[in-house]
Amino acid sequence: MTSKSLRTGVAMAGVLLAAGVFGVATATTASAATTQVVAGPQSDPGKTSRATCPDGTHLIGGGYxxxxxxxxxxxxxxxxxxxxxGPSxxxxxxVTQARLGQTKAWAICETG
Incomplete structure (x- = not known):
């Protein structure tokens, strides 16, 4: 065994021993969140438009x-x-509304 491979082997053994003493940090795997954009109807003049997130999702943002x-x-x-x-x-x-004109609300919805 060369001195280089011996040093590498000792270094790896040191890492394994340290992991055994302190434990290895692990994280639980979270399910990936998915997003979808939902459009509300174009409002009548002066009325509100509402883009509602479907069941199983929650609102994280929106626009108009x-x-x-x-x-x-x-x-x-x-x-x-x-x-x-803004949010309902x-x-x-x-939810969006113009004083005289029309709006169309957009909701950003997320699962997970």
Missing amino acids: DWYPALNRGGGILDGEALIAN QDGRAW
């Missing part, structure tokens, strides 16, 4: 499409604003 009310010249009407964009009170859906 906004179709603002426009004047005859193509500009956004005075007073138009996005007035709701029950935490299962993303």
Whole structure:
């Protein structure tokens, strides 16, 4: 046996002995979480859109499409604003609403 292989063997034995004394750290394997995006309906003018997560999932985020009310010249009407964009009170859906125009809510849902 060469001196190099002897040193390697001793080093490996030292690692194995240390593992035996201190134990080997292990982690449990968690199931992989999956996500899906759910679209709500396009709202009627001034009404809410709600994108609800399906059973077995929970809400982790969301967003919206906004179709603002426009004047005859193509500009956004005075007073138009996005007035709701966030999770529902029950935490299962993303809710959006424009003051005068329309919105479409998007929910990001996760399993696991």
